[in-house]
Amino acid sequence: MITTIILIKTEHAKINDVGNKLAELEGVSEVYSVTGRYNLIAVLRNKNLDDIDEIVTEKINGIEGIKKTETMIAYRLISKFDIAGMFDLGS
């Protein structure tokens, strides 16, 4: 399982539109509306690079209203993973 993090800037009036379309895509695990210079952060969990390429290049980049993306692949998870806390996420 490979984790990919994508920083996204959208057109100002389309943050929610883009966010909702991203969230519906298979392979996209989480989409956050965030503070700062970017509008959205998408987290993907995929089986291999071919799947990531298909989702990023064809599906995500085809969504209207995206102005800029920066894609980062996680080599590795350095972490004590707090599974319990995950269930409350965003609540």
Added chain:
Amino acid sequence: MITTIILIKTEHAKINDVGNKLAELEGVSEVYSVTGRYNLIAVLRNKNLDDIDEIVTEKINGIEGIKKTETMIAYRLISKFDIAGMFDLGS
């Protein structure tokens, strides 16, 4: 529960050091070693802004070898959350 995402650049020889110290901090849920312009991405899940302030300002920024950070707070999770996939994360 508030999710915070931090983009981190470290001194070149200290990526693993910083990554390990971040992963041990309470409130830090995941630390990824990533491709691109940054070296590490930390994901925090905290109860309130005071806790985030304490972790970011006092603990994370006190780790030696960090050169640059950009902190983004998630307002909201726009997502169908793939719980099943989460258990395999990073394996």
Added chain:
Amino acid sequence: MITTIILIKTEHAKINDVGNKLAELEGVSEVYSVTGRYNLIAVLRNKNLDDIDEIVTEKINGIEGIKKTETMIAYRLISKFDIAGMFDLGS
């Protein structure tokens, strides 16, 4: 009460338009027309992240003429707060 500071670049001919629309929004406490690289700074005082998300993502980003925003949430006020001086603000 959470304080949010937003740096805003607008289209050149729409600074006042955008400024006036921002000032009318509920949750927006102050809007400054400023020197430098940005045109406007908005200060928000809101109860929680959901309110900030709604104001920033739906209302502020829907205003026509905004080209770029950078949103910063204040974790904490480090301050001797000069209440007396506040009443004269901008006079």
Added chain:
Amino acid sequence: MITTIILIKTEHAKINDVGNKLAELEGVSEVYSVTGRYNLIAVLRNKNLDDIDEIVTEKINGIEGIKKTETMIAYRLISKFDIAGMFDLGS
């Protein structure tokens, strides 16, 4: 009364130090510890440009640990000013 907003980056281990020293300065009304690319935002309320110059050039820039500042003067407050809400600020 002139309002000045200063975006500040500090050395990573000195955010609180710098924040506390800023908050003690006469003419500095509020100091926020913030998310994003900057560490601190200081808000000044002063009588005239000479006072701002003295505070910014001599006092603020003399604080050890400041790496970068960007100073913006507010020409004007475009705002319905929510005085009632102000008293709860940061509580």
Added chain:
Amino acid sequence: MITTIILIKTEHAKINDVGNKLAELEGVSEVYSVTGRYNLIAVLRNKNLDDIDEIVTEKINGIEGIKKTETMIAYRLISKFDIAGMFDLGS
């Protein structure tokens, strides 16, 4: 008397147009056509921040062909300055 310096980028075919319109504005003391990354530098001498706000926000930013501005207010003149010249300057 407050001095304001504005760095301006214009559309490529409109440097002279924008320059001439700037030079005609009351409160604008000098306009230079310059080398480097910017096309024009305007120097303003005004009585107070309200005047600067009106000139910058309403008049200068309303000129067609301006793409980018960066406005800097001079706190203070550090200078062996020919005082005689000051009295006529920009008046």
Added chain:
Amino acid sequence: MITTIILIKTEHAKINDVGNKLAELEGVSEVYSVTGRYNLIAVLRNKNLDDIDEIVTEKINGIEGIKKTETMIAYRLISKFDIAGMFDLGS
């Protein structure tokens, strides 16, 4: 007479030092302490490029505490300029 405008960033604790040294140099007409991303703006009035080169390359760049400079030569003054003031200006 050629006008040169130099944007200057100094070390934080040396703004006044650098400003005073700049103001004492022959050929430097005005030095402003300014808001924004830069700390100082120097305006030079010189007879020819050789003089500008000597002042900029040898004298200004030899001042301790200067971190970054961006030098712009004015091709031309586009201006309703108070001609009377010109004769005294910088002379």
Added chain:
Amino acid sequence: MITTIILIKTEHAKINDVGNKLAELEGVSEVYSVTGRYNLIAVLRNKNLDDIDEIVTEKINGIEGIKKTETMIAYRLISKFDIAGMFDLGS
């Protein structure tokens, strides 16, 4: 034989289109769809600078959908070249 590496940003919906057109050009040896701030990296192997100029200036820059390119010529290959591994590339 001169190696040229080109970093390419395309319009979001045209990554594959541009990638396929690049791959068909004579003199273009490899085209990668990549993570990060760029969308594509093209590697060219050509006989001389005239050939590179023709391919880059006329053919590559004529492809619709390219927004930004940064072209780097390799002076020299510092390398133990793993020919065996090359045959498996991308499989």
Added chain:
Amino acid sequence: MITTIILIKTEHAKINDVGNKLAELEGVSEVYSVTGRYNLIAVLRNKNLDDIDEIVTEKINGIEGIKKTETMIAYRLISKFDIAGMFDLGS
């Protein structure tokens, strides 16, 4: 087999040193000394993300004289691959 491309800036006096050390590392297929803003480009061919992480995080980032890296993973090779030409590469 995963292809990784790394853009590298080194200290000015250490380009050859860093280049030679990179070329000796297992998993590093090619190292180019290049024109432009970067000094070196390394191309890696590895079996999986764990190997890339180890080479990039531990080995490459441990080389003295590296100032900045930007790592890009190729999702996919879009290419008619000119095998014949490969044998002459760099000769």
Added chain:
Amino acid sequence: MITTIILIKTEHAKINDVGNKLAELEGVSEVYSVTGRYNLIAVLRNKNLDDIDEIVTEKINGIEGIKKTETMIAYRLISKFDIAGMFDLGS
């Protein structure tokens, strides 16, 4: 004689067009099609700043297809000038 160097970015499909139009202008001595972030570099040799202003502001900036220019004036030539080699230039 004053030497001016101009870094130019053009629209992707218009590099040759812009290059040819630049080369035809009086006062423009050389135009290079270059690698890197820019597409063209123009070298001008002119008698005085007024001539440079006219060529840069009116003629060069009026050419359709230019997106960005950065103009640098040479104060001085620090050089053993290889006249003999000049005749072979570009051959």
Added chain:
Amino acid sequence: MITTIILIKTEHAKINDVGNKLAELEGVSEVYSVTGRYNLIAVLRNKNLDDIDEIVTEKINGIEGIKKTETMIAYRLISKFDIAGMFDLGS
């Protein structure tokens, strides 16, 4: 004959030192002290890429006081070349 243009930033107190050392190098045709964000521009005329690599990587980058370089190779000269004017250059 290949033309290479190098944009150079030096430490502030070492512009002349670096300029003189550059001018003495074989293969370096002209060195200009320039206005703007850079301090020096070097123009090289060399026979092939190996020579450029040796001069840039070993000789130029070994000069103390250089902070940043951006090297651009000219593919081609698009130009009516004003030979007559060349003899007066910089005089």
